[in-house]
Amino acid sequence: MKVLVMDGVAEEGLAPLRQQQDIEVVIGEKMTEDQLVEVIGEYDALIVRSATKVTSRVVEAAKKLKVVGRAGVGVDNIDRNACTNKGIVVVNAPDGNTIAAAEHTMAMMLGLARKIPAACGKLKNGCWDKKSFLGVELRGKTLGIIGLGRIGSAVAKRAQAMEMQIIAYDPYISEEHARKMAIEIVTLPELYKRADFITVHMPKTKETYHMINKEAFEQMKEGVRIINCARGGIVDEAALYEYMVAGKVAGAALDVFETEPCTDSPLLQLDNFIATPHLGASTQEAQINVAVDVAEEIIAALRGDLVKNAVNMPSMSPKLLAKIRPFLDLAEKLGKFQAQMLNGRIEKVEVVYSGELARYDVNPLTTILLKGLLDPILQENVNFVNATLVARNRGITVVQTTTENGEDYNNLIKVNVYTDKGKRMLAGTLFQGNDMRIVNIDGFRINAATTGHMLVVPHIDKPGIVGKVGTIVGDKEINIAGMQVGRVELGGTAIMVMMVDNIVPECALEEMVKIDGVLEVKMVSL
DSSP states (O other), rough: OEEEETOOOOOGGGGHHTOOTOOOEOOOOOHHHHHHHGGGGGOEHHHHHOOSOBBBBHHEEEEEEEOOESSOOOHHHTTTHHHHHOEEEEEOSSTTTTTHHHHHHHHHHHHHHHHHHHHHHHHHHOOOOOOOGGGOOOOOOEEEEEEOOOOHHHHHHHHHHHTTTEEEOTTTSSSSHHHHOEEEEHHHHHHHOOEEEEEEEEOOOOTTOOOOOOHHHHHTTTTEEEEEEOOSSSSSSSHHHHHTTSSEEEEEEESOOSSSSOOOOOOGOOOEEEOOSTTTTOHHHHHHHHHHHHHHHHHHHHOOOOOBBSOOOOOHHHHHHHHHHHHHHHHHHHHHHHHHHHOOOOEEEEEEEEEGGGGGHHEEEEHHHHHHGGGGGOOOOOTTHHHHHHHTTOOOOOEEEEEOOOOTTTTTEEEEEEETEEEEEEEEEETTTEEEEEEEETEEEEEEEEEEEEEEEEEETTTTHHHHHHHHHHHHHHHEEEEEESSSSTTTTEEEEEEESSSSOOOHHHHHSSTTTTTOOOOEEE
């Protein structure tokens, strides 16, 4: 078997592959898409980092390819749908850079506290200046961690060794789990109010984009220090500059920027600002670790063994896969839909399979549903192997039941998600031709597609609300593709699902919430 390795993957990490007598490792030079299409047909496996794009053309030309490995976390450069349709496993290495990112966060924090970069720069320019660089100690300070996944937890552990008090905001982790780590779970406003240092470890989503903005800075204490080694765009850089110049923010350190490469930000002109060019995972050890991890996954995939970090398909028998394949996408879509509907911290997920589905092993469906639910909202990588474990580690109870009573449908998947704010219910089915449909939202019958963008608006059933919501959407020059309204009784509560061609901006959603009779507005993108 032949494995093509691209993008300068660390040679030390390829040792597991080279030790296999029946596997040949070929180190490839930089290729265009056309060049890769020409050669990929002779390879059984492909390893890339971020430079090589594994497009649908490449996948189509891959006659022998069984697995694609990403030596790192992100797989945006790999067409996962094309790989899945062709039965090619896509794997990554989500754990190899955890320590590197956590240590880089601590380095940035210490650099801010002791003003090390500025002091070093001045000394190198020939000026011995002790008076200008009075620092602060970490001991006794309160560290606010936004996002308590793998990296956030690793930062907490190291900060505790520095005798810092740790508070954290993470709406998807149980307070009991946090207490075991001696971490106090707080609301986001409370974290802003109490923290001396704030570090971000969240994924970039529409909910977290610019979450640290002017409103957030206004809630923070004087002299706060900000660190972001997670994703660019979570911190509003223009607002950060404004509050640093005003003195509210005593210092900031960014390893990531909204637009990269970034060399012209006004932040770079501030003495109390530290920046690095996205170096969070850039250690010798991390690069070797991710290479070793992905090499071992490649071997497992080629041998037909269990693959721990598959990101595009669960591990199951071909016979079972043939039976439930059409429902895998539906289950993941239901999870993603619920993730965008939730309020509060998840406590319990209850999945009910009814109809013909009850005859099969539905564990893979529950796993992929949990992946769809948790992956968009957690910093850590959630895949088909670890989804159940991630839920358990965060104190989320998962209950799975089956019944042959199909409730008016040949097959139905119902998902109840319980949070500390209440319960949300969602149900979906497949119509003829594998047409995926949402058929119930919180008890309201509906018939909605599972693609594109939609506004979900629970409201009081009275005239005028649909028109007012539609007017706001139109004012933002967004086209309405379709609409459904469900209700239980005249004059009671109802739900509107409006399909739109583009994401409706947050300012418009805020306008809708103010409409008399509107109970809630959720923007869902699938």
